[in-house]
Amino acid sequence: MKVSYYPGCTLRNKARDLDIWARRSAEALGVELCELEDWQCCGGVFVAARDEIATKLSSVRALAQARDRGQPLVTVCSACHNVIKRTNQTLRTDADFAAKVHNYMAQDPNPIAPYTGETEVYHYLELLRDVVGFDRVRAAVKHPLTGKKIAAYYGCLLLRPGKVMRMDDPENPRVMEDFIRALGAEPVVYPARNECCGGYVVLENAQSAEKRSRTVSASAAGHGAEMIVTACPLCKYNLVKSGSELPVVYFTELLAEALGVKEESYAE
Amino acid sequence: MQNKNERRREQILRISGVNPLKCMRCGKCSATCPSYDEMEYHPHEFVYMVETGDLEPLIHSTSIYQCLSCMACVERCPRGVEPGKLIEALRLTVIREKDANHMTADTIPAVIDDETPQQAIVSALRKYTK
Numbered sequence A: 001m002k003v004s005y006y007p008g009c010t011l012r013n014k015a016r017d018l019d020i021w022a023r024r025s026a027e028a029l030g031v032e033l034c035e036l037e038d039w040q041c042c043g044g045v046f047v048a049a050r051d052e053i054a055t056k057l058s059s060v061r062a063l064a065q066a067r068d069r070g071q072p073l074v075t076v077c078s079a080c081h082n083v084i085k086r087t088n089q090t091l092r093t094d095a096d097f098a099a100k101v102h103n104y105m106a107q108d109p110n111p112i113a114p115y116t117g118e119t120e121v122y123h124y125l126e127l128l129r130d131v132v133g134f135d136r137v138r139a140a141v142k143h144p145l146t147g148k149k150i151a152a153y154y155g156c157l158l159l160r161p162g163k164v165m166r167m168d169d170p171e172n173p174r175v176m177e178d179f180i181r182a183l184g185a186e187p188v189v190y191p192a193r194n195e196c197c198g199g200y201v202v203l204e205n206a207q208s209a210e211k212r213s214r215t216v217s218a219s220a221a222g223h224g225a226e227m228i229v230t231a232c233p234l235c236k237y238n239l240v241k242s243g244s245e246l247p248v249v250y251f252t253e254l255l256a257e258a259l260g261v262k263e264e265s266y267a268e
Numbered sequence B: 001m002q003n004k005n006e007r008r009r010e011q012i013l014r015i016s017g018v019n020p021l022k023c024m025r026c027g028k029c030s031a032t033c034p035s036y037d038e039m040e041y042h043p044h045e046f047v048y049m050v051e052t053g054d055l056e057p058l059i060h061s062t063s064i065y066q067c068l069s070c071m072a073c074v075e076r077c078p079r080g081v082e083p084g085k086l087i088e089a090l091r092l093t094v095i096r097e098k099d100a101n102h103m104t105a106d107t108i109p110a111v112i113d114d115e116t117p118q119q120a121i122v123s124a125l126r127k128y129t130k
């Protein structure tokens, strides 16, 4: 099956691991990730204010391109996913916003047909759960991660606002735990798994982000985890920078390892 | 002065879409806020102070830069008030003023290291500049 793929700027730079193992694993699972052409940075974080239009146009362009290809749009980075899904939802529910977006877009050199939220947006985890199916993932595992105790770290971006993201129960999620089980490992549930790492505030108030992140890694370690998995480059950065005693790994790397595609050469 | 304050208040309500009158002052938003200790004014106080138009203290407080946009308060408010959106709108009315950007590209190099993801930089600039 073919899906449109939006990697995002960080996955082309500091988070290449998140991207490369997502691509390799998708291939192994029979999904073709067709990267969008000329995609632009999502901006990293959604600005909820209703009069913010221009900052959301890169998401609109990505969504419209996927629509024109007749494909769902898949993202891997938690932040891109949050921004693109919330923009899509706003287009579906706020006619005034959609009209303003169309006015902007009409000025593009090659204007697109008005876009009002038709595209389905999947996070890679949703793709695994809802399209591929965790049973098929389980069946494709070559090196089960038997006995590994892994803490799933959702952070804030994957789950909230719950009414918009609709990925899982925002207070008691299980998609990452089910993913970990599919790979043969043992998920560790701990209280801070859906609390924020401190996010972009690391550049404004580093101590604040450090405290947030330490709370998360200590909570995971205190519940017996050996490793933390995340889908977010900024979560990973903040956890590692704050001195997490546990290794922090992208979920796609874990997947590639279990599927037996991690050994192959790194070159694209 | 009075007018400017009232205009700002209207703008905050309009662009956030928040209705502070729905708040029942339970304090759950502040109890769940991960930045509580960093703030002089807390989410439930933002809601009340915007309701009453007591904006001056908020505008000058560093509290508006401590919000992580984590949406915990938005998710957990039993009345659907969405305090995080109100704080964001308030911050926007401040940084959108002339020369009021809270961060500039020049200040970034001092706060990043070799591992800082691009995501952190674009997010901070989006939240702290216009």
Ligand code: SF4
Pocket: B022, B023, B024, B025, B026, B027, B028, B029, B030, B043, B044, B047, B076, B077, B078, B079, B080, B081, B082, B083
């Ligand atoms: S949680 Fe909601 S109702 Fe309770 S104080 Fe905060 S804004 Fe008001």
Ligand code: SF4
Pocket: B029, B032, B033, B034, B035, B036, B043, B066, B067, B068, B069, B070, B071, B072, B073, B074, B083, B084, B087
């Ligand atoms: S969105 Fe901001 S105010 Fe609300 S809980 Fe998160 S950090 Fe606190």
